[in-house]
Amino acid sequence: MIKSLVLATSMALTSQFPAAELDSWVAGGWASAALLKVEDAAGVRGHAAGQAHEDGYFRIGSATKTFVATVVLQLVDERKVGLDDPIDRYVAGVPMGDRMTVRQVLNHTSGLYDYAHEQGYSTNRWRGDARFRSYRPQELLDVAAGRPSYFDPGEGWHYSNTNYVVAGLLVERVTGNRYGDEIADRILKPLRLKRTSVPGNRAGLPEPHARGYSEVDGRLVDATLMNPSLDWAAGEMISTADDLNTFFGALLSGRLTSAASLAAMREAVPTGTIFRYGLGLQSFDLPCGRQVWGHGGELIGYLTYAVRDDTGRTATLSYNPLPAEVPGEAVIGLFASLYC
Numbered sequence: 528m529i530k531s532l533v534l535a536t537s538m539a540l541t542s543q544f545p546a547a548e549l550d551s552w553v554a555g556g557w558a559s560a561a562l563l564k565v566e567d568a569a570g571v572r573g574h575a576a577g578q579a580h581e582d583g584y585f586r587i588g589s590a591t592k593t594f595v596a597t598v599v600l601q602l603v604d605e606r607k608v609g610l611d612d613p614i615d616r617y618v619a620g621v622p623m624g625d626r627m628t629v630r631q632v633l634n635h636t637s638g639l640y641d642y643a644h645e646q647g648y649s650t651n652r653w654r655g656d657a658r659f660r661s662y663r664p665q666e667l668l669d670v671a672a673g674r675p676s677y678f679d680p681g682e683g684w685h686y687s688n689t690n691y692v693v694a695g696l697l698v699e700r701v702t703g704n705r706y707g708d709e710i711a712d713r714i715l716k717p718l719r720l721k722r723t724s725v726p727g728n729r730a731g732l733p734e735p736h737a738r739g740y741s742e743v744d745g746r747l748v749d750a751t752l753m754n755p756s757l758d759w760a761a762g763e764m765i766s767t768a769d770d771l772n773t774f775f776g777a778l779l780s781g782r783l784t785s786a787a788s789l790a791a792m793r794e795a796v797p798t799g800t801i802f803r804y805g806l807g808l809q810s811f812d813l814p815c816g817r818q819v820w821g822h823g824g825e826l827i828g829y830l831t832y833a834v835r836d837d838t839g840r841t842a843t844l845s846y847n848p849l850p851a852e853v854p855g856e857a858v859i860g861l862f863a864s865l866y867c
Contacts (some may be wrong), residue, residue: 553577560737564768588824596807688761695760739828815867
């Protein structure tokens, strides 16, 4: 997560692309690799630093949630799902499911406990050989159901990966298909996102890709290989910068849902953080007052931010953090340089 907001020196994309910033992240030991791709009316610009490849694959983490939310809103458009229906109309076994709406699941106001907070259940932490274990989504929901909810539905906001396990189950119960197949049929194939995948139990990434690392007992370990089923519909997907720019460009220009559904996705609630949260979308206010929409994502060894502003400029940043970490102000400064 970005830790702080600071005012950054602005520079127009048309006059200078922030390649030097990415190079400095690697040179300074903050990241082993960094990749940025920007697309707008002027064309596509990109830069890769360190071990990164401009066309490389990476784990997108919670940016997966935007794909899942898009499918749910498409089902709303088809009148197969109601945003204000109780979630237990579609998924059984959700705590307080008779009082919790689909909308509250998608915008994290459900109060559901985040199973990823349980020891050994977070893909953001080193899990040794357990990182190759397979999980079923019902297991993840059961972990959450065994803990008290944070609050009653609609009475607060708390980011919870459990919400998107529930959303994935909703897609499967309504369509009768695996949620990943619905994403492929409804989004990946129509947009020709041939380099985006829902890996399931597969531990590797396609080539080329930068490797991800984690610090364990004071030394770096290679964390690239892992079974991402622990994240399932909350964060398992793999993609590229070009594909993410295409996806967010299509979604936020109204090509994937009705205008009413896109407006619902952009009804963002305060979170007490640097972003507001809609239905699978984060809204970030930059230091200059400009606003961008998109989603961030993190799995061990990989950090991703994919955003778009209302002028149509899309930008995807992926980097592989080292223990020193990229300072939050550096991330904000990079996006400010693109949009301010």
